[in-house]
Amino acid sequence: MSLYRDEGVVLRTQKLGEADRIITVLTKRTGKVRGVAKGVRKTTSRFGARLEPFTHIDLQLHVGRSLDMITQVETIRPYGEALVSDYPRYTAGTAMLETVDRLTLGEKEPALRQFLLLVGGLRTLVEGEHEARLVLDAFFLRSLAVAGYAPALSECARCGAEAVRAFAIAAGGVVCGACRPTGATVPAAETIALMIALLRGDWPLADASEPRHRTECSGLVAAYLQWHLEHGIRSLRHVEREPAREPARESPWAPSGEPVRGPAWEPARGPVRGFGPEPAQDPHIFRA
Numbered sequence: 144m145s146l147y148r149d150e151g152v153v154l155r156t157q158k159l160g161e162a163d164r165i166i167t168v169l170t171k172r173t174g175k176v177r178g179v180a181k182g183v184r185k186t187t188s189r190f191g192a193r194l195e196p197f198t199h200i201d202l203q204l205h206v207g208r209s210l211d212m213i214t215q216v217e218t219i220r221p222y223g224e225a226l227v228s229d230y231p232r233y234t235a236g237t238a239m240l241e242t243v244d245r246l247t248l249g250e251k252e253p254a255l256r257q258f259l260l261l262v263g264g265l266r267t268l269v270e271g272e273h274e275a276r277l278v279l280d281a282f283f284l285r286s287l288a289v290a291g292y293a294p295a296l297s298e299c300a301r302c303g304a305e306a307v308r309a310f311a312i313a314a315g316g317v318v319c320g321a322c323r324p325t326g327a328t329v330p331a332a333e334t335i336a337l338m339i340a341l342l343r344g345d346w347p348l349a350d351a352s353e354p355r356h357r358t359e360c361s362g363l364v365a366a367y368l369q370w371h372l373e374h375g376i377r378s379l380r381h382v383e384r385e386p387a388r389e390p391a392r393e394s395p396w397a398p399s400g401e402p403v404r405g406p407a408w409e410p411a412r413g414p415v416r417g418f419g420p421e422p423a424q425d426p427h428i429f430r431a
């Protein structure tokens with residue numbers, strides 16, 4: 144009884160006891176799952192290197208009281224092998240895994256679009272057709288859109304006016320002159336056009352962009368993502384939590400080492416006003 148099978152991407156691993164590991168996997172149907180891999184740190188392990196981060200696997204698990212037990216693993220595609228030899232792509236891939244882990248705090252809550260986005264992002268990184276930084280920014284913008292946090296890029300995030308100039312992270316994206324809060328940055332129009340292209344998957348435009356606009360785009364996207372992630376994590380403190388069924392786990396990405404427990408942070412807001420380009424229903428944005 145209680146066996147299930149799914150495919151997923153390994154997000155991270157943690158040591159458990161002398162020879163075991165807890166493997167965090169974002170699966171296609173089940174959502175994020177943490178499973179115990181017994182004996183995986185022994186050289187004779189039957190799992191071999193299949194349970195390393197980045198690996199797209201087919202796995203079978205046995206439902207446990209708190210953690211499920213991984214009983215079988217087959218490799219679908221070992222993205223890590225291709226990434227590890229290319230530092231910019233490897234760091235971009237690591238940032239993708241971290242972001243997915245942060246955006247899907249709830250375990251066993253299906254996150255199909257996020258899963259498809261991750262697989263598409265890793266495949267695009269490995270294929271190497273586009274600069275790693277562009278792929279990562281496209282992935283960040285798309286992940287934010289899937290989580291309900293797409294930045295407004297074509298109309299004022301506050302009033303919907305079309306004449307926009309500044310970018311204000313806390314306001315939710317571009318803002319008009321009247322709504323512009325102090326401290327809003329004024330990026331180049333080409334930078335906003337690049338963000339729109341990355342959100343839409345318009346690779347010809349993105350690939351033709353100038354380095355200075357890519358740099359400005361990366362800075363804005365990273366700050367916008369960070370703001371939403373911190374906001375989300377911070378909001379956990381105001382939520383009454385269920386008694387934990389297991390000891391709080393260490394989260395390498397929790398601020399100040401504060402343990403993160405389920406239940407999940409749910410994006411509380413709907414799409415911001417002046418949503419900008421509607422994200423395509425097909426999450427395979429990485430196909431040009």
Ligand SMILES: [Zn+2]
Pocket residue numbers: 299300301302303304318319320321322323
């Ligand atoms: Zn406005």
